[in-house]
Amino acid sequence: MSLALPAPDMARAITRISHEILERNSGSESITLLGIPTRGAHLAARIASNIEAIEGRAVQHGTLDITLHRDDLRLRPPRALMPTVIPSLGVEGRNVVLVDDVLFSGRTIRAALDALGEIGRSQTVQLAVLVDRGHRELPIRADYVGKNLPTSQNQVVRVQFTELDGIDLVSIEDGAAQ
Amino acid sequence: MTSKYLIKNVQVSGVLSDIAIENETITAIGASLKSDGATEFDFTGSVALPGLVDLHTHLREPGKEDAETVLSGSQAAARGGFTAVSAMANTSPVADTAGVVEQVYRLGQSAGLVDVFPIGAVTQGIHGEHLAEIGAMADSAARVRVFSDDGNCVFDPLVMRRALEYVKKFDGVIAQHAQEPRLTQASQMNEGFVSSQLGLKGWPAIAEESIIARDVLLAEHVQARLHICHVTTRGGVEIIRWAKSRGFNVTAEVTPHHLLLTDELARSYDPIYKVNPPLRTESDVMALREALAEGVIDIVATDHAPHAAETKECEWQEASFGMLGLETALPIINMTMVQTGLLDWNQVADRMSSAPARIGRYEKHGSNLVVGAPAHVTVINPTQLWRVDRDRMASRSRNTPFHGMEIPGVVQATFFNGRLTHKVGA
Amino acid sequence: MKHLLSIADITKSQAINILNTAEELARASDGPMKKLPTLRGRTIVNLFAEDSTRTRISFEAAAKRLSADVINFSAKGSSVSKGESLKDTAQTLQAMGADAVIIRHSASGAAARLAENQWMSGAVINAGDGTHEHPSQALLDAFTIRRHLSHGGEDLAGLHIAIVGDVLHSRVARSNVLLLTKLGAKVTLVSPPTLLPVGIESWPVTVSYDFDAVIDKVDAVMMLRIQLERMSEMFFPNAREYSRYFGLNTDRLRRMKLAAIVMHPGPMNRGLEITADSADSARSVIVEQVTNGVSVRMAILYLLLAGTTEGEGVTS
Numbered sequence: 001m002s003l004a005l006p007a008p009d010m011a012r013a014i015t016r017i018s019h020e021i022l023e024r025n026s027g028s029e030s031i032t033l034l035g036i037p038t039r040g041a042h043l044a045a046r047i048a049s050n051i052e053a054i055e056g057r058a059v060q061h062g063t064l065d066i067t068l069h070r071d072d073l074r075l076r077p078p079r080a081l082m083p084t085v086i087p088s089l090g091v092e093g094r095n096v097v098l099v100d101d102v103l104f105s106g107r108t109i110r111a112a113l114d115a116l117g118e119i120g121r122s123q124t125v126q127l128a129v130l131v132d133r134g135h136r137e138l139p140i141r142a143d144y145v146g147k148n149l150p151t152s153q154n155q156v157v158r159v160q161f162t163e164l165d166g167i168d169l170v171s172i173e174d175g176a177a178q
Numbered sequence: 179m180t181s182k183y184l185i186k187n188v189q190v191s192g193v194l195s196d197i198a199i200e201n202e203t204i205t206a207i208g209a210s211l212k213s214d215g216a217t218e219f220d221f222t223g224s225v226a227l228p229g230l231v232d233l234h235t236h237l238r239e240p241g242k243e244d245a246e247t248v249l250s251g252s253q254a255a256a257r258g259g260f261t262a263v264s265a266m267a268n269t270s271p272v273a274d275t276a277g278v279v280e281q282v283y284r285l286g287q288s289a290g291l292v293d294v295f296p297i298g299a300v301t302q303g304i305h306g307e308h309l310a311e312i313g314a315m316a317d318s319a320a321r322v323r324v325f326s327d328d329g330n331c332v333f334d335p336l337v338m339r340r341a342l343e344y345v346k347k348f349d350g351v352i353a354q355h356a357q358e359p360r361l362t363q364a365s366q367m368n369e370g371f372v373s374s375q376l377g378l379k380g381w382p383a384i385a386e387e388s389i390i391a392r393d394v395l396l397a398e399h400v401q402a403r404l405h406i407c408h409v410t411t412r413g414g415v416e417i418i419r420w421a422k423s424r425g426f427n428v429t430a431e432v433t434p435h436h437l438l439l440t441d442e443l444a445r446s447y448d449p450i451y452k453v454n455p456p457l458r459t460e461s462d463v464m465a466l467r468e469a470l471a472e473g474v475i476d477i478v479a480t481d482h483a484p485h486a487a488e489t490k491e492c493e494w495q496e497a498s499f500g501m502l503g504l505e506t507a508l509p510i511i512n513m514t515m516v517q518t519g520l521l522d523w524n525q526v527a528d529r530m531s532s533a534p535a536r537i538g539r540y541e542k543h544g545s546n547l548v549v550g551a552p553a554h555v556t557v558i559n560p561t562q563l564w565r566v567d568r569d570r571m572a573s574r575s576r577n578t579p580f581h582g583m584e585i586p587g588v589v590q591a592t593f594f595n596g597r598l599t600h601k602v603g604a
Numbered sequence: 605m606k607h608l609l610s611i612a613d614i615t616k617s618q619a620i621n622i623l624n625t626a627e628e629l630a631r632a633s634d635g636p637m638k639k640l641p642t643l644r645g646r647t648i649v650n651l652f653a654e655d656s657t658r659t660r661i662s663f664e665a666a667a668k669r670l671s672a673d674v675i676n677f678s679a680k681g682s683s684v685s686k687g688e689s690l691k692d693t694a695q696t697l698q699a700m701g702a703d704a705v706i707i708r709h710s711a712s713g714a715a716a717r718l719a720e721n722q723w724m725s726g727a728v729i730n731a732g733d734g735t736h737e738h739p740s741q742a743l744l745d746a747f748t749i750r751r752h753l754s755h756g757g758e759d760l761a762g763l764h765i766a767i768v769g770d771v772l773h774s775r776v777a778r779s780n781v782l783l784l785t786k787l788g789a790k791v792t793l794v795s796p797p798t799l800l801p802v803g804i805e806s807w808p809v810t811v812s813y814d815f816d817a818v819i820d821k822v823d824a825v826m827m828l829r830i831q832l833e834r835m836s837e838m839f840f841p842n843a844r845e846y847s848r849y850f851g852l853n854t855d856r857l858r859r860m861k862l863a864a865i866v867m868h869p870g871p872m873n874r875g876l877e878i879t880a881d882s883a884d885s886a887r888s889v890i891v892e893q894v895t896n897g898v899s900v901r902m903a904i905l906y907l908l909l910a911g912t913t914e915g916e917g918v919t920s
Contacts, residue, residue, distance in 0.1 A: 065628070068642045068670075068906075078911035080621070081628035086635065119635065374803030375612075377712040377736030377775060382802070446720070447713025491691055491721075493711035495734070 004131070004149055004157070005170035013146035014043070017128055018050035020144050024126070025095050028052075032094040032122075033061035036112055037082035040100035042161040043130055047099060060087040064098070069111035084115075092120040097144075101159040103129040106140030131170060133157050181596055182216035188226040188557060190547050191524055197226060199553040202596040207549055219601075221557050221590050227527050229261025229554025229594060230508065231534040231543050233324065233353070233431060234407060234479035236500070237263070237294070239285060240278070241270025246484035246574045248285035248294060251504070253572040254482070256291045256599035258504040259556035259589040262535070262543045263292055263482075267299040268329035274299035274310035276318035283320035291599045295538060298322040300341045300352060304330045309341060316348035323539040326353035328407055331389060333359050338393060342402035351403040351429075351537060356389035356414070357381075357455065366495055368441040368456040376444060378494060381456050383411040390414050394421040394428050405537055406430040408481050410455045412465035419474045429537050431479035432466050434510035435501055439463075439579060449490050449497030450579050453483070470529060471520040477534045480507045484575035502578040505571055509587030510580070512560050517586065553596035562588040607719045607728040608904055610737045611782040619786060620758050623747050626896070626903035633669065633899060642910055643672035649702040651693065652678045652731070653709045658870055659731050662894070663706050663740075666901035672909075675702070690714060691723050698724035704909055705729070712736035712775075727908045735773050741869050742779035744900040745826065746787055748893050752865050753823050761788035766818050768794040768850060769828030769877055770839075772801050776869045777828060781809055792818055796850065798839040815850055820859045826867045827852050830877045843876055852882045865889045 005013065025031050028051050035044025041063045048061040065082040073079070098112050109127060116125060128144035133151045147170070151157060154175035162168050185197040190207060198206035198216065232255065238246040246254075248265070255263045265282050267273035273282060279296040286294025298315035302308045304327040315322040325345055332338045332354060341352050362385045367373050369380020390406055394417060397404035409415060409430050421428045435453065440460050443451040451457060469475040483500025490497050511530065515521040521529065527546065535544025545551040568581040592600040605618060614622075632640065648667045652660050660676070667674045677693075690709075697705055704727040707715050712734030719728040732738040746760065753763055765784055771777045771793050784791050791809045793800065804811060812818050819825065830846060840846045847853070852866065857879075860866075866878075866888040874880045883890060 068632070068640045073642065073910045074912060076911055078907045081625050081906075083628065084632065084635075114641065118639070369802050371803040371806040374801035374806065375778070377734050377778060380802060447716045448720075488689065492689055493709065493714045493717055495711045 001171055001173045003169070004172050005147055007168035010130070010146075010168050010170060013130065014046050015050055017144045017146055018047050018054065021047070021097055021126075021128065022051060022054065024143070028055045028057070028059040030095045030123070031059060032087060032089065032091055032096045033059065033099055034064040034096055034116070035061070035099040036108060037063050037065050039159055039161060039164070042163055043101055044099035047128065060089055060094070062087045064112055064115055066108060066111040066115050069114045071107060071111065086119060090120055091116060091122050093123050095124045095126065096122040097126045097128055099128045101130050102157050103127070103132045103140070103142050104135060106136045106138040109140045110138050130159055131157055182214065183593065183596070183598065184211060184213050184216040184218045185226065185555065185557065185591075186218060186220045187222040188224050189523065190226050192522075197547065197555060199555070199593060199596050202553055204547065204549055204551050204553050204555070207547060219591060221559070223561065224557045224559040224590050225523050226547060227259070227523065227556045227558065228531040228545060228547055228551075229543065229556050229592065230259045230530045231262040231538070231540060232260050232480050232482070232504065232507075233264045233477060233534040233538055234328070235263040235265055235482045235504065236268070236484065237265045237282070238269065238484060240281065244574070245486050248282060249289040250572065250574045251482070251484070252286065252289040252291040252294065254502070254504040256592050256594065257572045257589065258506070259508050259558060259592050259600075260504060261292055261554040261556070261592065261594045262295060262540055263504070264295045264297050264324055264538055266328045267297050267326060268304055272299050272303050273297070274302050274304070276311065276314040276320075279315050279320040279322055280318050292594055293540070293543065295324070295540060296320045296322055297324045297326050297328075297353070300325045300327045300332050301337060306330060306333055306337060309337070309344060312344055312350065313348065316350060323348065323350050324353055324405070324537070325350055326355065326407065328353065328355040331355050331357040331359060333389070335392060335396065339396055339400060342397055342404065343400045346402050349539060351405050353405040353407050354389065354393050355407050356386045356393070358385040358388055361385035367444045367452070368458045370441060370459060372441045372444055376447070378444065383413055383458065383462075386411055386455055387413040387417060390417050394418065394426050397428060398424070398426040402427070404428045408433050408436065408455055408479070409466065409469075409475060410436050410458050410462060412462050415465050415469040415474060419469070422474060429476040429533075430474070431477045432470055432475045433481045434478060434503060434507045434514070435579060437463060437467055437470070437514040438510060443579070444494075447494050449492065449494050450501070450577060450581075452494060452497050452499055453501050454499035467514060467518070467520055470515060476529070477537065478507065478511055478530050479534065480504055484573050485577050487576055490577050500577065502571065502573050502575060505573065506566060506578060506580050506585065508556070508558055508589055509564060509585045512558070512587035513585055516560065553593050555593040557590040557592075558587055559590050560587050562586070564588045605907060608739050608908065609715050609719055609728060609730045611739050611742055611779045611786070612737070616759070616786050619743070619746070619783060622743055622900065622903050622907060623750060624758075625907060626743075626747055626900045629902045629906070630896070630899035633902075639669055639671060641671050642906060643667070643670040646672040646703045646909055647701055648672045648674050648704045648706065648905070649697050649700070650674065650676045650678070651697070651705050651707045652676070653707070653714075654732070656708055656732070658894070659708060662897045663731060663901050665898045666905055669898070669902055670905055672905070675700070690717060691721070694718055694721075694723035698726070702726045704905070706731050708732045710734055729904060729908065732775055735775050735778075737779045738775040739779050740897070740901055740904060741776050742783040743904070744893060744897040745780055745867060745869070746783050747896050747900050748867065748889055749824050749865070751896075752889065753863070759787040760784060763789040763824070764792065764822045765789050765824045765826060766792045766794055766822040767826045767828065768815060768852070770799045770830050770834060771795045771828070772799045773831070773834070774828050780826065781807055785809070792822065794818055794850065796840050796846070799834070815856065819856045820861060822864060823861060824865045824867060825852060825860065826869075827878050829869070829871065829873060847876055851876065852878045854879060854881050857882045857885060857887065860887065867893060870894070
């Protein structure tokens with residue numbers, strides 16, 4: 001197991017991403033942050049509170065569960081559904097920023113685009129991730145990246161959040177079964 | 179041309195013996211008999227019984243030959259150790275005339291594997307309304323002495339009274355299928371905890387017991403013989419015990435399946451367990467075993483009821499009622515009554531040979547194994563295990579509830595009138 | 605979970621999982637996401653050998669919202685009504701490639717026979733078999749009760765529910781007794797003695813013949829449909845006596861606890877077991893039960909068909 005991002009570095013990366021989002025979108029008014037559960041939702045909450053601290057006012061944020069749109073459902077026993085909470089202004093005409101902890105094959109984001117498309121027509125869809133570990137299987141790229149981590153296929157990238165796991169940490173483990 | 183057999187090393191009434199058969203008679207019983215040109219069989223480890231007599235079998239011919247014929251039923255009977263079976267009258271046409279009973283009798287004769295004694299219907303068409311030609315059937319070549327509407331109950335008390343009175347002239351007995359029809363319309367299984375949970379319409383015990391109670395009183399009142407078919411409940415046993423204690427001329431039978439199986443089996447909704455009267459509770463099973471041990475229930479009778487496959491491969495309520503019984507009867511009695519210490523082999527001989535022969539007035543059957551008796555002999559190895567396979571039964575049908583079970587007891591051989599009608603491995 | 609045949613077969617956590625999944629799917633359906641791609645390419649057959657419009661339509665809506673293909677095989681005019689056996693029907697469905705069969709049948713145990721006999725390999729969902737069980741109805745009833753009365757709790761602990769009417773012939777009653785007690789609720793059955801099965805002592809319920817004694821003590825009243833044929837079989841003398849003693853009328857409605865709700869699986873005999881006022885009152889959640897039915901049935905289809913069937917899946 002190797003340490004990729006200890007807690008302080010994680011915090012700095014999240015702060016930088018928050019600023020980049022604000023810079024690209026000229027403020028927080030047009031943004032809707034949607035975290036992909038489980039850990040993408042925690043990350044989105046962190047980014048939202050950063051943005052609220054910086055701008056001094058609330059930002060639209062929620063969660064988008066993509067389970068029902070996955071393309072690999074039949075490979076495993078049925079998965080639990082996570083909550084989807086769309087904030088008050090919806091997604092129609094908004095700049096939606098999807099938030100996830102790790103970008104890997106890109107299939108999760110593909111499913112998120114499908115799920116989002118059924119809710120409404122956003123003005124733009126952007127993607128923020130804490131870690132990009134390569135090995136894309138679809139033409140998907142992130143707009144905001146906390147850290148690029150080259151990995152081999154069989155390694156596992158573990159992102160932990162204090163609220164969920166008791167510690168803030170990004171680590172890489174040699175893979176066994178997922 | 180003399181036919182001679184020497185059965186060696188079997189238990190006869192608890193004594194290790196050989197049995198010598200010449201033509202149709204038992205000529206010697208004792209230790210280490212000389213062969214004298216006989217075909218010898220060594221049945222070490224086995225028990226010899228007088229040929230079994232079944233007072234309740236459905237041979238389905240005429241009318242339902244897809245399920246069974248007199249020939250295939252006779253083959254099943256021989257495999258089960260039986261040398262006589264009584265063929266119930268609910269065929270198509272019903273056996274309510276001399277013509278039909280003689281037909282069944284002759285089919286039995288030509289099959290030549292067991293004595294087939296046709297049972298005559300009590301009422302025309304077994305509809306329960308008008309008496310059938312009981313006299314004609316009694317005097318026919320079939321010499322019917324047992325009369326039953328089995329399948330149906332003789333529910334009308336006046337008709338039952340007349341029938342009980344009338345058969346006295348012929349030394350006959352009415353064998354009643356006790357089931358009050360108004361309490362059992364469209365009933366599917368025993369009424370109890372299980373039926374309440376499964377949503378299957380119940381067949382309450384009192385529908386059987388109320389008829390038993392009525393009929394034992396009727397029989398006593400008109401001084402007639404009464405036989406109760408397939409008793410299945412604790413309450414029924416208690417009524418019969420009471421009647422016998424008062425000296426009423428009542429006999430009763432129990433099936434092997436009612437000595438082992440309970441209504442819990444219906445939870446699978448597999449209609450292989452659907453039977454009339456239905457499987458009851460554990461308490462009933464125990465009461466029946468005790469009653470058979472005591473002699474309150476006089477005999478074991480199989481109620482062998484073959485059914486074509488499609489009538490059992492469907493939803494429960496569409497399925498037919500009934501189970502095969504001839505080939506598994508003796509091993510099941512071994513398992514439930516002998517191995518549990520409730521009966522010894524002499525008593526089994528009584529419950530499955532002498533008593534049924536006596537009730538049916540079958541003079542050539544039911545004798546103990548003694549020199550000079552007709553050579554009806556059944557040999558069973560009680561410790562050998564048998565995995566019941568419904569696809570290898572002699573019966574034309576496959577509806578045995580014991581399929582896949584390992585039961586103790588293999589009938590090694592059956593001799594009918596001195597002829598070998600069944601031999602394991604043959 | 606390969607099949608859904610009876611509530612007796614599922615654990616408390618499996619039941620809660622179905623309810624939670626239904627909660628998420630209801631939210632998805634409430635919002636703009638009316639159609640989900642999750643079961644695209646799957647074929648679901650409605651085998652309704654007994655007439656039922658509402659349940660069939662509910663399952664059909666659920667299947668279509670998950671993008672499955674639905675084939676309807678209903679009693680009238682089908683080979684089932686012409687006497688084709690259940691076995692032959694099942695083998696035909698297998699040949700057609702059905703991934704799941706939703707079966708409604710007049711014979712108790714029909715769904716179990718279909719599943720156990722391996723005449724076909726798909727999932728079997730019991731939509732009501734004779735007088736035995738109606739699992740999806742019980743699940744939508746529990747879902748409805750939980751939403752109204754559970755205040756965020758996962759199960760139904762602490763709640764007291766009355767089921768009123770013809771228990772003897774009711775598959776809805778049997779499934780609900782099993783499920784509601786499994787989820788921690790207390791259940792009282794109210795019924796004339798003729799309409800309670802022998803053997804009721806083995807059920808985990810209390811029994812009362814007196815509706816008035818029970819009505820002000822329960823959090824939910826579930827009225828069962830009474831069939832008029834029962835009068836000719838002498839289960840009660842006439843409709844008037846039945847309504848008087850066991851009908852939900854305005855007097856009884858007024859005596860109910862403040863937050864208590866009125867339920868009915870439908871179809872209702874307005875004026876017999878339930879007055880029009882009671883059915884239409886503010887306490888009545890009868891219409892909502894129907895809506896919840898679609899979400900719950902979507903959850904059932906999702907959990908049975910979306911993943912593989914090996915392994916535990918999402919049960920804890």
